[in-house]
Amino acid sequence: MLAKKMKKNDIKRDPFIHLTRLPDPKARHYWFSKLISVVIALLICALITNAMAPGSFGDFFKYLGLGTFSSSLQTLRVFQDTAILLLIALALTPAFKMKFWNIGAEGQVLIGALGATIAMKFLAGTMPNALLIFVCLALSILFSIIWAVIPAIFKAFFNTNETLFTLMMNYLASGLVAYFVFVWVPNGSAVLGVINPNTHDGWLPKLFGQDYLINIITVVIITVLIFVYLKYSKHGYELTVVGESQNTARYVGINVKKTIIRTLILSGAVCGLVGFLLVNGTSHTLNADLVSGRGFTGILVAWLGHFNPFEMIFTAFLVAFVTLGGSYAGDIFRFGTAYSKVLIGIFFFVFIASEFFLRYKMNFSTEVQAFFKKIGDFFAKIFGPIGRFFKKIFTPVGRFFKKIFAPVGRFFKKLFKKKDSPKEEPVSKEE
Numbered sequence: 001m002l003a004k005k006m007k008k009n010d011i012k013r014d015p016f017i018h019l020t021r022l023p024d025p026k027a028r029h030y031w032f033s034k035l036i037s038v039v040i041a042l043l044i045c046a047l048i049t050n051a052m053a054p055g056s057f058g059d060f061f062k063y064l065g066l067g068t069f070s071s072s073l074q075t076l077r078v079f080q081d082t083a084i085l086l087l088i089a090l091a092l093t094p095a096f097k098m099k100f101w102n103i104g105a106e107g108q109v110l111i112g113a114l115g116a117t118i119a120m121k122f123l124a125g126t127m128p129n130a131l132l133i134f135v136c137l138a139l140s141i142l143f144s145i146i147w148a149v150i151p152a153i154f155k156a157f158f159n160t161n162e163t164l165f166t167l168m169m170n171y172l173a174s175g176l177v178a179y180f181v182f183v184w185v186p187n188g189s190a191v192l193g194v195i196n197p198n199t200h201d202g203w204l205p206k207l208f209g210q211d212y213l214i215n216i217i218t219v220v221i222i223t224v225l226i227f228v229y230l231k232y233s234k235h236g237y238e239l240t241v242v243g244e245s246q247n248t249a250r251y252v253g254i255n256v257k258k259t260i261i262r263t264l265i266l267s268g269a270v271c272g273l274v275g276f277l278l279v280n281g282t283s284h285t286l287n288a289d290l291v292s293g294r295g296f297t298g299i300l301v302a303w304l305g306h307f308n309p310f311e312m313i314f315t316a317f318l319v320a321f322v323t324l325g326g327s328y329a330g331d332i333f334r335f336g337t338a339y340s341k342v343l344i345g346i347f348f349f350v351f352i353a354s355e356f357f358l359r360y361k362m363n364f365s366t367e368v369q370a371f372f373k374k375i376g377d378f379f380a381k382i383f384g385p386i387g388r389f390f391k392k393i394f395t396p397v398g399r400f401f402k403k404i405f406a407p408v409g410r411f412f413k414k415l416f417k418k419k420d421s422p423k424e425e426p427v428s429k430e431e
Contacts, residue, residue: 093312
């Protein structure tokens with residue numbers, strides 16, 4: 001009995017599903033799949049909207065467009081939100097390429113916004129506005145760098161889990177901001193309100209009379225710089241090597257600890273720039289919900305963009321487009337604020353699914369294949385006679401039309417057939 005059990009246990013069975021990595025798709029196939037994913041996600045969102053409000057299938061697309069491109073200000077708002085989300089993804093990209101899983105962008109941006117607010121609130125009127133803006137930027141970057149370097153030091157010297165460390169620091173940052181706002185507001189409402197609404201001290205100036213334009217141009221410049229840094233600089237090469245293997249990096253002479261800290265300084269600096277743009281260039285105020293979860297959304301934008309700064313633009317734009325358009329449609333349909341978040345979730349789900357099926361092939365075990373074959377045979381038995389019945393009916397009909405139109409086809413073929421021109425024989429030269 002024991003021998004029989006051992007023989008049964010020794011039998012190797014195929015796994016239920018076996019995934020096979022496919023070769024990297026060509027660029028045209030990849031972008032075509034992305035466009036198909038967008039279409040599928042939009043159709044799913046429209047169907048869900050129609051189920052919640054019958055007859056609103058077409059109105060969904062209408063309000064999605066009106067909420068984003070109905071005016072120049074709305075259009076700038078879409079590109080502004082795209083820029084902020086893209087900048088957060090850019091801040092995370094160097095750390096992710098090094099396989100330092102920085103989940104703390106939300107807190108790092110918020111702490112940077114706190115630094116900009118301190119300068120904007122307490123130094124207004126003591127210096128020229130240009131100098132005040134520079135001080136706000138410097139403090140914002142400094143605060144964010146400190147917040148990002150703390151987990152980097154612990155990772156480099158004590159090998160702590162950077163994912164949990166950076167995640168917990170998000171809550172610390174939110175608590176600190178809430179505390180300072182509570183202290184600064186004497187009436188106890190915990191709402192700071194617009195800072196320097198009359199003098200506009202510390203506010204970024206309008207460019208060509210347009211809001212947000214200076215934010216967008218700044219992000220375009222940073223996108224190009226990050227791309228060059230990652231692809232062509234020595235530091236970008238070193239962090240990639242550290243991400244592939246720390247032992248290999250040490251073998252070729254790269255200081256791993258220094259690379260970790262230096263990379264997180266860069267991530268913190270870019271997060272500080274985001275906090276500065278949010279306070280000085282966008283909202284001109286501070287609260288614990290200033291970042292609004294974009295620190296976590298930026299993780300998906302960076303990952304779906306394969307850590308390529310230019311590829312991230314596509315995903316960041318779609319998120320901003322669906323968020324603003326979905327919010328407008330949700331207000332019209334009276335679905336509430338959660339409606340746009342549901343739409344974003346659907347988009348990310350479809351995108352991730354398309355990435356999976358584009359890069360992996362699902363191989364089922366022989367038992368599963370046999371099971372599906374039985375199902376196919378079962379349906380073949382049911383629908384096979386029906387198919388043969390229609391084949392018997394329509395086959396004579398097809399032959400009948402073929403006999404009628406075949407002579408007509410031959411006639412036109414002879415009529416339009418080009419006659420071969422006779423070839424001229426070469427004239428021989430007489431001596």
